[in-house]
Structures are given as structure tokens and as C-alpha cells.
Amino acid sequence: MGSIERYSSGGDRRYRVRYxxxxxxxxxxxxxxxxxxxxxxxxxxxxxxxxxxYIDPTDARATIVNLGPKWLDAQTHLKPSSYATxxxxxxxxxxxxxxxxxxxxxxxxxxxxSVAQLIKGTAPSIHPQHxxxxxxxxxxxxxxxxxxxxRHRRPRSPAxxxxxxxxxxxxxxxxxxxxxxxxxxxxxxxxxxxxxxxRPVPR
Numbered sequence: 001m002g003s004i005e006r007y008s009s010g011g012d013r014r015y016r017v018r019y020x021x022x023x024x025x026x027x028x029x030x031x032x033x034x035x036x037x038x039x040x041x042x043x044x045x046x047x048x049x050x051x052x053x054y055i056d057p058t059d060a061r062a063t064i065v066n067l068g069p070k071w072l073d074a075q076t077h078l079k080p081s082s083y084a085t086x087x088x089x090x091x092x093x094x095x096x097x098x099x100x101x102x103x104x105x106x107x108x109x110x111x112x113x114s115v116a117q118l119i120k121g122t123a124p125s126i127h128p129q130h131x132x133x134x135x136x137x138x139x140x141x142x143x144x145x146x147x148x149x150x151r152h153r154r155p156r157s158p159a160x161x162x163x164x165x166x167x168x169x170x171x172x173x174x175x176x177x178x179x180x181x182x183x184x185x186x187x188x189x190x191x192x193x194x195x196x197x198x199r200p201v202p203r
Contacts, residue, residue, distance in 0.1 A: 004017055014030060014032060015035055016038070017029050063101060065098075089142075092125055096126055
């Protein structure tokens, strides 16, 4: 997924790493003193890209308070009522908690803690604190995840991973939904067709 090349800088040997980001754009980082350091960096980048956790160094320095309004301005396809709902979630819950945070400093554990605070009613807010219902928690979390969404900015963010295992019932249902499978030790029953009937029926 990348390459390492040697070059000279002021008579000293250095190494440069070339790689591609999730959008297949060519990137490079130079100045590694040893090949081992360059290989470690390349391995780390390759892993983050493969797991959807890559954040461009330039984007990593951007703060949520700078990105949020730009994301809201781009929601021109929404009805006024839908836009107002998202704007409220941003202004009341997302901005107070994440406003000055740089994208590169957001960790999955931070998002988990934030969701837990919303559920308990201890999250930073411009309104008096109180526990939020499942819909409000999902909306606030969704606004943060959308602001960091790779389709809107590029890097996939830690917020796009599942926020927690102790979420409101509505969120738990979405996280744990599975296609029903035959019970263990019990084979799925074969089907046969009735004569003149195109639909299969169980035996």
C-alpha cells in the first residue's frame, strides 16, 4: 500500500514514505532517520486506512467548532423543520462538548463517554442538564458523526464506530439486529412445491 525510498539531506541519509489515503490520493512523509522508523509509520498508516480510522494530518488540526457550521450550511436539501432539529442538536449538545476539540484528538473512548453523559444527563449543554431519550442521544451522536463523515470531509472518524455497548434501547436494537438463523442442532427444513403451485411450502 506504500513504499519507502532513501534520499540525502545535507549529506545525511533519510527515508521518505509514500502511501495513498482512503481516497487513493498520493501522500508522502519524509525525514525518517532510520528505515525502521519509516516502516513503522507505513505500517501504522496502512492499518488505519484498512480499518477506516485514517485522518489526514491537515484535517486532524481542524476543530469541531470550525467544521460544524460548514456542515450545517451544506444541509440545503433538508426541510426547514429537519434542519432546525439538527441545528439544535449541534448548538445545544455537540458544540458545547466538542467545539474546541481538534479532529485528531478525538478518540473512540471519548465518544463513548460523551454518549454515556447524554444518557445520564451530565453532558455539557447550554440548557439545564437532564437525561436524554434515545432519539435525542442518537441525533446528537449522528450530528457529530456526520460532521466527521469521510463523504463530507474525507477521513472516517472514531465517532463512526459504535459508540458504546450500553446505549439506549433504540440504539441497542440497531447494533444487535441480526438475520434469524436456524437453531443450533436443528437443521433448516427442506421445502417442496405443491403441484400447480409456484410457491415453495414447508414439509
